[in-house]
Amino acid sequence: AQERYASIRDKPAETRDGAVLSLQMNAGLMADLPSLPNSGAEGVGLFRTELQFLVRNQMPRRSELVALYARVLDAAQGKRVVFRTLDIGSDKVLPYMKPNDEPNPALGWRAIRVGLDKPGIMRMQLQALIRAADGRPLTVMFPFVAQFEEYREARKLMEKTLAAEERLGHVMPASIEIGAMLETPSLAFAPVKFFEEVDFLSIGGNDLKQFFFAADRENERVRRRYDTLNVSFLSFLEGIVERCHATGTALSFCGEDAGRPVEALCLAAIGLRSLSMRPASIGPVKNLLRRSNLAEVRKVIADARHRGEMSVRPSIMEWLREQT
Ligand code: PEP
Numbered sequence: 269a270q271e272r273y274a275s276i277r278d279k280p281a282e283t284r285d286g287a288v289l290s291l292q293m294n295a296g297l298m299a300d301l302p303s304l305p306n307s308g309a310e311g312v313g314l315f316r317t318e319l320q321f322l323v324r325n326q327m328p329r330r331s332e333l334v335a336l337y338a339r340v341l342d343a344a345q346g347k348r349v350v351f352r353t354l355d356i357g358s359d360k361v362l363p364y365m366k367p368n369d370e371p372n373p374a375l376g377w378r379a380i381r382v383g384l385d386k387p388g389i390m391r392m393q394l395q396a397l398i399r400a401a402d403g404r405p406l407t408v409m410f411p412f413v414a415q416f417e418e419y420r421e422a423r424k425l426m427e428k429t430l431a432a433e434e435r436l437g438h439v440m441p442a443s444i445e446i447g448a449m450l451e452t453p454s455l456a457f458a459p460v461k462f463f464e465e466v467d468f469l470s471i472g473g474n475d476l477k478q479f480f481f482a483a484d485r486e487n488e489r490v491r492r493r494y495d496t497l498n499v500s501f502l503s504f505l506e507g508i509v510e511r512c513h514a515t516g517t518a519l520s521f522c523g524e525d526a527g528r529p530v531e532a533l534c535l536a537a538i539g540l541r542s543l544s545m546r547p548a549s550i551g552p553v554k555n556l557l558r559r560s561n562l563a564e565v566r567k568v569i570a571d572a573r574h575r576g577e578m579s580v581r582p583s584i585m586e587w588l589r590e591q592t
Pocket residue numbers: 314316355451471472473474475476522523524
């Protein structure tokens with residue numbers, strides 16, 4: 269499939285009406301790295317660090333993490349890599365961690381909540397990232413931030429770790445960006461100050477959608493019940509885009525929907541300009557974006573809303589059929 273899109277691989281993801289998008293790839297295992305030059309990705313918009321922890325049967329040592337993250341940065345050849353700190357907890361249980369018996373693991377003690385309550389592992393991970401960067405730019409993102417205070421605390425931990433590493437004689441990263449995932453609806457309504465303080469935000473659409481509709485993403489009975497192109501969800505996403513626009517906050521979208529061409533087109537239409545997806549999706553998404561006029565897509569969305577439709581999907585699909 270990658271070959272089918274080879275002719276546009278080095279072309280920009282630019283729509284007919286001149287909107288230019290940045291398309292990045294999601295990764296997490298070393299096996300993903302060869303895709304970086306082949307897919308046409310501008311960088312790694314989401315590196316899920318927990319995958320490395322999940323595939324092993326004991327806790328990796330810090331030195332192993334340093335080597336691993338350095339290899340990721342080497343493979344990226346100067347392109348930006350967004351390292352997401354561990355998103356583990358009772359929904360992603362490490363084989364060597366005592367499982368917590370939680371009735372609602374997706375809503376439980378996971379991700380940044382574990383990282384802040386038991387900072388040992390997160391500190392080790394941050395040290396490994398700083399050492400792996402070894403003077404190169406470093407981008408870190410905290411998962412599952414639900415309120416401003418959690419971001420502040422995590423950021424403080426990063427700053428303390430940096431200072432300690434510097435005292436130990438390690439080279440500081442050339443630049444540091446510290447962002448957060450927006451994957452709980454609460455964060456969309458955080459104070460303006462949060463949007464001003466965070467270096468960037470990335471919408472984790474998989475989690476954000478499950479919490480928005482209160483529909484478990486793992487539950488086959490409900491997970492397909494609510495469409496990403498549901499007008500309520502699109503309005504919600506639009507509100508996030510507007511808040512980021514007003515505060516000048518860099519925003520991207522890294523959930524699975526970013527890699528679905530029709531969804532990606534609608535995300536672009538409501539103002540997103542940075543999408544991160546599995547590498548094989550970059551070609552198909554870019555192809556549709558390059559053939560589309562976002563002003564027309566916005567008109568289709570507005571008309572569907574005006575008619576009171578539940579999802580804009582049928583209208584978009586009809587419009588797409590008329591295009592060909
Ligand atoms: C998400 O929630 O959309 C996301 C990108 O993170 P994960 O799928 O790893 O939870």
